[in-house]
Amino acid sequence: MAMDNPPVVAMMRALNQGAEDIWLRTHQQWPDISIDVVAHIGSTNTALMDVARAGQLTHTRVMLAAEQTQGRGRLGKPWLTRVGDALTFSIALPWPASLPLAGLSLATGVAITRALEATPHTDTDRFKPRIKWPNDIWVNDQKLAGILVEVCGQAQQRCVVIGVGVNLYPPTGVLSHSGVAPTGLANYMGDGVPPDASAVVSNCVVQLVNMLRQFKRNGFETFAAEFDALDALKGRALHLSDGSKGTALGVDAEGGLRLQGASGAVQTIISQEVSVRPCVSP
Structure with a gap:
């Protein structure tokens, strides 16, 4: 069973701590948010897309997974990691058809970059994440994180699901489908301090919530200048x-x-x- 697996137990502990922090930091401005922490799942994006397609996505939902076995990125490419090596999570919300979608993946990149830059104990002289159009976060031309934005529905009401994967530790012996070598936060931590998974996931989701509030009002325009400064x-x-x-x-x-x-x-x-x-x- 997943909960008999020490790495899963450790990640669940970190994610539950992160979920509590997310709720404390967001529930007043986003009172309908709910946060699910799961030990094992195929894909957080797929699970939330299934909810949306069934017409059951009535409020903002966040899903954090300790172990994801069928993670995927853009163009259906798989995202495979060992338990404990990466954070995998998604946020889903109803999205009125009148609201813009263009540039949402880039605004998401800005939000995730902000969160990663706030990671405690990073070596800021070496850790300079940049956004690779349209949906990756790179450090020194190596992939640190990936973003997948999916939309379902039509007419007056759509649903948006944003999935994010962040490498805490670089996968060993792995190249992405493009041949880009992956990296991990651990490569940029000062004094050998391990990445704090609970702090990273909390910062990422809080930044996503803040980004979505702004994006709903003004679209990509709010984030264009910051993206330009981070454009890899x-x-x-x-x-x-x-x-x-x-x-x-x-x-x-x-x-x-x-x-x-x-x-x-x-x-x-x-x-x-x-x-x-x-x-x-x-």
Whole structure:
């Protein structure tokens, strides 16, 4: 059983502590929030999407998982980690069709970066997380965290589910599907102090809640300048999975990637089916 597994027990303890802190820090401004902590699940995003598709998502729900066996990222790519090596969690909420969605993954990146920068005992000289369009957090071009934004519903009411995975420790012997090496918070902790899982998950969810309140009012505009300062790709030569190449010029007002080709023409990349990577210098 999962609860007979010491790493699961340790992570459950940290997540329960984090959940209590999340509730204390958010319930006054977001009184309908509920927080579930589970020992074992396939995917927190899938579980909350199932609730939403069944028409049962009536309030904001957060799900924190100690062990996730079928985690996934953008384009259906799997997110596989050992228990204790990563934080996996999702937040889901009703989303009126009149509210914007463009740029939500980038605003989520800003929120998660804010939270990670507040991690206690990090070596701030070395730990400088940046956002890789459209949904990853990188440190020194290595993947620290991933984001998956999913939407269901139509007509007047939609539901949004945002999933996040954060590496506490770098997976050993693992490359992402793009060949990008992963990293973990432990690589940037000062004096050998281990990452505080409860503090990290609490900071991440609280920042997400604050971001969603602002995004509902003003959309991506509120986060555009901060994203620009954290943009891991701006000014770099890129190649896209569809064969396109060019130089990243940042993003437009709706979060689309602006790419300048060799001819000088600028195109805006908005497709979530395209992967983007920096060109490797010879």
